[in-house]
Amino acid sequence: MRDSTLIPLAGLWAKYNDDGSLKVMSGPLGNARLVVFPNQYKKEDKHPDFNVYVQTNDYKKDKQERLPSKTQAERTATAQEGPPQGSNEINDDDIPF
Secondary structure (H helix, E strand, C coil): CCCCCCCCCCCCEEEECCCCCEEEEEEEECCEEEEEEECCCCCCCCCCCEEEEEEECCHHHHHHHHCCCCCHHHHHHHHHHCCCCCCCCCCCCCCCC
């Protein structure tokens, strides 16, 4: 039976560190993106387990504007190579939204 007091907000996809610990959860939220990080600074039970952020849809555009400009050939080569080994950058290209 479905609880009528629960309103669906978002579906989240999880990303994990190499050691299997949770790195981040994220998913679409209307015209934005919901991003949830484990609280790495939790020292007491009264501190939250997770921190939740809302990111505008401009995050990919903003990220591209901060990166040095590449030629189309460089972008294609980089895309074919994939991320560098040991990269800590969150790659959300495989999240279907």
